[in-house]
Amino acid sequence: MINKFYAEVKKYIKENYKFLICLILIIVVFNIDTGYSIYKPGGTINTSERVTGLYEHEGSFNMAYVGFMEGKLPFYLIGKFIPQWELVENKKIKADNETMDDSLTRDHLDYNNAISNAKIIAYKYANIPYKVVKDNYYVYYLAEEYNGSLNVGDKIISYDGINFEGFDEFKNYIKIKDIDDEVLIVYERDGKLYDSTSKVYEEDGEKYLGISIINEEEVTSDTKLTIKTKDSEAGPSGGLIMALSMYNSLVKDDITKGKKIVGTGTIDAEGNVGKIGSVTYKLASAEKAKADLFICPNSNLKEASEYAKEKNLKIEVKGVSTFEEALNFLNDWGN
DSSP, X not given: OHHHHHHHHHHHHHHHHHHHHHHHHHHHHTTOEEEEEEEEEEEEEEHHHHEESSOOOSSEEEEEEEEEEEEEHHHHHHHTTOTTOEEEEGGGTSOTTOOHHHHHXXXXXXXXXXXXXXXXXXXXXXTOOOEEEEEEEEEEEEOTTOOSSOOTTOEEEEEXXXXXXXXXXXXXXXXXXXXXXEEEEEEEETTEEEEEEEEOEEETTEEEOSEEEEEEEEEEOSXXXXXXXXXXXXXXXXXXXXXHHHHHHHSSXXXXXXXXXXXXXXEOTTOBEEOOSOHHHHHHHHHHTTOSEEEEEHHHHHHHHHHHHHTTOOSEEEEESBHHHHHHHXXXXXX
């Protein structure tokens, strides 16, 4: 029976060896890493549809996003001939001591942080009571000098038996340690607790452990506010639009005035709007989606306005520096 099977396999290979060789070559070529990633025009996501608050409105807020793909050899070569595809060296996206997975994990941390900040801003400006019930601290970046077993995305629980309650307290603790002292970090990964020791080192007269932290605040309120997300979504640039979507769901009057608004921009817990990348791709997506207004950070406004003029886009472009500035503009917009 086995001999018959091997004979059939041998016969198939002999009759189809050219096809099999081509198949193997295709698989190999499509897995050749060029050290580049590709950014390209993406689309828009209706965040108003994803948010559940107190009210539903006719208009919508939409988050513009950029397409991303690994620059495997065939796509890298194609990208050389497509002006809309931007080839970016991976070393500009991640640190030398990191993998692309580390970079992607950091993008997911940024995304979750943006949602947390957006909730805080929405509750605050809608004058609805809320509480920050818990701070969750995650590893955001590891310096090359770090010598423990932490990974980007690990949740920090404690250091030397002290509960982690803030990065400033952690930095002050490291300052009183001696060079080469070991610090025990307890952390959570995939729902399990682990510990790791790493040594304090000195750079430019300062003491470090080589760990950067991002805080994701858990917010609660008697007025429920939720947003649906997808695992494929990452990065901080949707913060402003998520905050506007959430706010609009908490107030009776529709600040979109029944219009379709597309935008981009990071947001912090104080409502400051920060610069983003690839604004022209996002503006192009807004125009394609037939939006009435495109909102972006003031720091991106010049580039966006010049692109709109160059391409003769009909969409209105507005730059803002804070959530409050965006809100004031929208309240007056169209009046």
